[in-house]
Amino acid sequence: MSATIPLTAQLINLCASVILLLTFAMLAQRRVMQLINLFALQGFMLFLSTLVVAVTTGQSHLYWSAGLTLLLKALLLPWILNRLMHRLQIKGEVEALINIPTTMLVGIGLVIIAFNVALPISQLSHTITRGTLGIALAVVMLAFLMMITRRKAISQVVGFLSMENGLFLAATSATYGMPMVVELGIALDVLVGALILGVFFFQIRDQFDSLDIHHMERLKDN
Amino acid sequence: MISISGLIGQAFAIALALVLAPLLLGWLGMCRAWLQSRSAPPLWQPYFMLRKLFNKDVVLAETASPLFRFAPFVVFGCMVLACAIIPTLSTDLPLAPAADALALVGVFGLARVFISLAAMDIGTSFGTLGGRREMLIGFLAEPALLMVIFTVAMIAQSTSVATIVETLAHRDFIIYPSLAFAGIAFTFVAFAENARVPVDNPATHLELTMIHEAMILEYSGRHLALIEWAACLKLYAYSCLGLALFLPWGIAERDNFMALVAAIPLLVLKLLVGGFLLALLETVNAKLRIFRAPEYLGTAFLLAVLGLLVRLLLEVKA
Numbered sequence: 001m002s003a004t005i006p007l008t009a010q011l012i013n014l015c016a017s018v019i020l021l022l023t024f025a026m027l028a029q030r031r032v033m034q035l036i037n038l039f040a041l042q043g044f045m046l047f048l049s050t051l052v053v054a055v056t057t058g059q060s061h062l063y064w065s066a067g068l069t070l071l072l073k074a075l076l077l078p079w080i081l082n083r084l085m086h087r088l089q090i091k092g093e094v095e096a097l098i099n100i101p102t103t104m105l106v107g108i109g110l111v112i113i114a115f116n117v118a119l120p121i122s123q124l125s126h127t128i129t130r131g132t133l134g135i136a137l138a139v140v141m142l143a144f145l146m147m148i149t150r151r152k153a154i155s156q157v158v159g160f161l162s163m164e165n166g167l168f169l170a171a172t173s174a175t176y177g178m179p180m181v182v183e184l185g186i187a188l189d190v191l192v193g194a195l196i197l198g199v200f201f202f203q204i205r206d207q208f209d210s211l212d213i214h215h216m217e218r219l220k221d222n
Numbered sequence: 223m224i225s226i227s228g229l230i231g232q233a234f235a236i237a238l239a240l241v242l243a244p245l246l247l248g249w250l251g252m253c254r255a256w257l258q259s260r261s262a263p264p265l266w267q268p269y270f271m272l273r274k275l276f277n278k279d280v281v282l283a284e285t286a287s288p289l290f291r292f293a294p295f296v297v298f299g300c301m302v303l304a305c306a307i308i309p310t311l312s313t314d315l316p317l318a319p320a321a322d323a324l325a326l327v328g329v330f331g332l333a334r335v336f337i338s339l340a341a342m343d344i345g346t347s348f349g350t351l352g353g354r355r356e357m358l359i360g361f362l363a364e365p366a367l368l369m370v371i372f373t374v375a376m377i378a379q380s381t382s383v384a385t386i387v388e389t390l391a392h393r394d395f396i397i398y399p400s401l402a403f404a405g406i407a408f409t410f411v412a413f414a415e416n417a418r419v420p421v422d423n424p425a426t427h428l429e430l431t432m433i434h435e436a437m438i439l440e441y442s443g444r445h446l447a448l449i450e451w452a453a454c455l456k457l458y459a460y461s462c463l464g465l466a467l468f469l470p471w472g473i474a475e476r477d478n479f480m481a482l483v484a485a486i487p488l489l490v491l492k493l494l495v496g497g498f499l500l501a502l503l504e505t506v507n508a509k510l511r512i513f514r515a516p517e518y519l520g521t522a523f524l525l526a527v528l529g530l531l532v533r534l535l536l537e538v539k540a
Binding site (some may be wrong): 007013018020021028101135177 | 402403521524532534535
């Protein structure tokens with residue numbers, strides 16, 4: 001039973017579970033400021049779990065990707081988002097399309113689906129961290145849910161970034177990370193994406209006097 | 223096969239619960255006062271309150287039925303039983319087979335039913351209001367608590383609290399991620415069940431917000447003393463249940479006298495730290511509107527379910 005799992009795998013499982021917990025907290029969060037803090041914390045947990053995998057397997061490129069995660073996802077992106085939030089003077093609560101308890105219930109359903117889908121896949125894998133594949137899939141789906149149910153542009157961007165976190169977790173858990181080139185490419189993509197979306201925020205606000213993307217459904221000027 | 227040492231240990235655990243429970247409340251009050259930069263009441267404040275109430279005469283409403291007089295004793299008895307079942311110092315408890323963790327939830331539920339009935343018995347609007355709110359909180363908190371217990375019971379393959387503690391504390395150390403979820407859910411539930419800040423404010427008599435206080439407005443004298451003492455015991459029972467499920471190290475096994483002696487200061491230390499954290503969480507959180515309480519407890523329930531799922535995914539197979 002569980003006694004056979006080595007300690008490092010237990011640590012990775014713990015990190016993955018905390019990431020899932022943080023994703024749920026983000027889903028339940030009403031305030032933008034807290035949302036960004038939770039996102040930073042999620043990045044930090046991702047860094048910890050990657051570091052544990054790196055130490056366990058001794059693969060040097062995983063150290064690099066752990067460092068990249070810490071720098072980019074735990075420090076730089078939350079800082080950019082924070083600065084955007086202050087410059088755009090966003091205050092108050094995130095508006096959700098569906099109320100939060102319902103969102104959480106849908107979230108639980110998604111977790112069940114993700115766990116069931118991931119089970120046969122993870123049995124094909126022989127890495128010590130294969131159990132976390134289900135969690136990674138669940139994080140991706142929950143981030144999707146957050147993007148769908150949130151109305152404000154900034155929380156959609158946080159959802160997008162946290163989806164990338166989920167993918168990264170899947171990559172480290174199923175295959176011990178992607179090749180360095182791919183990882184650097186994705187990291188750069190995410191960074192540039194966040195910057196461009198930041199510019200978009202200003203454009204959206206100038207155009208509609210609000211960050212509510214609901215307004216963008218009408219394309220005609222009238 | 224009830225041993226003499228078991229009986230003594232059981233009696234000692236109950237006596238310790240009766241003595242420590244008001245002190246825990248006093249410690250919580252002190253911590254809260256410090257955190258709010260007020261000068262703190264003495265640690266013995268709940269004892270002063272109990273002595274004062276026991277010395278006062280009972281004033282009964284004309285419309286009070288026997289149930290109203292009977293209820294405080296039932297509530298107090300339920301809480302003492304709960305404290306007797308939960309392993310605080312040793313897992314060698316002769317009373318423990320009387321009720322497993324599920325029945326423990328039932329014992330808390332029995333106390334809740336009686337105190338709500340008594341609150342409605344007089345027929346004042348406040349009592350009825352309090353009773354209804356208490357039942358609302360209760361019916362939302364109970365499933366979450368049960369889910370927490372299921373998660374832990376699946377790890378230990380038993381619903382007996384003593385067996386759970388033995389499994390968690392005295393086998394090989396394994397990190398259970400599911401316990402993290404269950405622990406957070408349990409904290410949520412413990413706040414709600416003990417009428418602490420995010421759900422209820424124990425220090426208020428404002429009619430819009432009070433729940434527990436609204437139910438006991440009509441009580442006086444020794445009845446009120448028993449109910450207040452029972453509230454202390456409930457807080458103590460929940461704290462000890464949390465410690466037993468999530469931090470069980472240091473609770474002595476059967477026939478281990480030295481560990482039993484060592485368990486007492488460790489328990490006090492755990493309660494001191496736990497009480498401070500409780501007060502801290504209470505201070506940094508604002509009281510929720512009553513209509514937000516279902517969301518709060520729903521979150522607790524979902525976290526507990528998530529713990530169960532994580533348990534199934536990560537820990538069972540492999």
